[in-house]
Amino acid sequence: MAAARHRQSLPQLASDAPFLTDGGLETTLIFHQGIDLPAFAAFDLLKDDAGREQLRTYFEPYLALARERGAGFVLDTATWRANVDWGIELGYSAEELADANRAAVALAEELRTPLDEAGLSVVINGTVGPRGDGYQPDELMSADEAERYHNDQVSVFAGTAADMVTGVTINYVEEAIGIVRAGVAAGMPVALSFTVETDGRLPTGLSLREAIEQTDGETGGAAAYFMINCAHPTHFADVIHGDDPWRDRIGGIRANASRMSHAELDEAEELDDGDPKELGGEYRELSQRLPGLRVLGGCCGTDHRHIGAVAEACLS
Numbered sequence: 200m201a202a203a204r205h206r207q208s209l210p211q212l213a214s215d216a217p218f219l220t221d222g223g224l225e226t227t228l229i230f231h232q233g234i235d236l237p238a239f240a241a242f243d244l245l246k247d248d249a250g251r252e253q254l255r256t257y258f259e260p261y262l263a264l265a266r267e268r269g270a271g272f273v274l275d276t277a278t279w280r281a282n283v284d285w286g287i288e289l290g291y292s293a294e295e296l297a298d299a300n301r302a303a304v305a306l307a308e309e310l311r312t313p314l315d316e317a318g319l320s321v322v323i324n325g326t327v328g329p330r331g332d333g334y335q336p337d338e339l340m341s342a343d344e345a346e347r348y349h350n351d352q353v354s355v356f357a358g359t360a361a362d363m364v365t366g367v368t369i370n371y372v373e374e375a376i377g378i379v380r381a382g383v384a385a386g387m388p389v390a391l392s393f394t395v396e397t398d399g400r401l402p403t404g405l406s407l408r409e410a411i412e413q414t415d416g417e418t419g420g421a422a423a424y425f426m427i428n429c430a431h432p433t434h435f436a437d438v439i440h441g442d443d444p445w446r447d448r449i450g451g452i453r454a455n456a457s458r459m460s461h462a463e464l465d466e467a468e469e470l471d472d473g474d475p476k477e478l479g480g481e482y483r484e485l486s487q488r489l490p491g492l493r494v495l496g497g498c499c500g501t502d503h504r505h506i507g508a509v510a511e512a513c514l515s
Contacts, residue, residue: 209363209388209423210271210320211493217513218271219506220496221261227502228257230470238288240280245302258310260503268510271320273494274311276303279328279367282352297355304359325356325364327378333368334461336402345377357385365390368429370402372410379418392426397460399438407438411445424450429498431458432481439488447491456500464499472500479508486513
């Protein structure tokens with residue numbers, strides 16, 4: 200197993216300037232590249248050379264943007280669906296699923312080489328998705344169950360070159376706590392990204408503040424930072440105000456391009472890619488409210504145009 204990492208060593212937390220990351224991987228592959236992703240699982244592309252090349256093609260514009268801007272980059276692995284239940288649905292054995300997670304990190308190592316050579320800081324982030332649906336909290340686990348469930352994937356990442364792990368699109372707090380505990384047990388810095396509805400609350404009705412404070416309270420503040428993803432800035436901007444300590448724990452935003460709700464997005468047959476320039480301005484406003492904001496990227500419907508606009512607005 201790789202040596203234990205510590206959140207204090209994460210370069211994005213030590214930087215005065217935000218790090219960039221990518222946009223909506225799955226929506227770009229499906230709607231822009233015309234790729235069929237069973238179960239929305241990008242990790243399935245890692246099984247052959249053609250699939251790996253499609254992932255390289257996806258990441259290249261973002262890496263080029265980081266080089267152009269001289270920005271650090273958080274390079275996510277394509278493993279949002281690469282956990283046990285989704286692996287079983289796609290016909291993967293436990294060994295094959297572990298190999299897919301390792302292959303995702305190996306591809307990230309390859310992709311970061313040009314940025315390393317340019318003297319830029321690149322963090323390889325092992326992406327951990329929810330056990331169930333990203334939009335609806337079904338089959339809720341206890342925190343202990345969630346830790347056991349996610350331990351396999353997190354432990355695989357701990358034995359690779361991944362610098363950290365992040366639970367992404369998490370919609371109830373017990374799963375968040377379990378992922379943070381799994382990261383701690385594996386000796387990995389861990390971040391946690393919640394998704395919220397149009398009212399700024401988790402799908403369970405819990406407020407963002409309550410979710411962050413409960414996760415911190417039940418893990419001893421072990422998460423390196425928190426993020427918000429898969430929601431438009433207008434869905435959560437109004438709940439981020441004041442000087443309460445929980446607000447300072449938000450270190451990353453990966454917003455959707457669309458203002459639509461999760462239910463509307465689920466039913467949409469066409470991609471709503473919003474207005475990249477407008478999104479960049481909304482990120483700039485968020486950055487002025489969130490002193491700990493260090494990672495800027497996108498989620499559903501966003502692509503390199505949106506992240507370019509965010510970089511223009513926030514890194515100028």
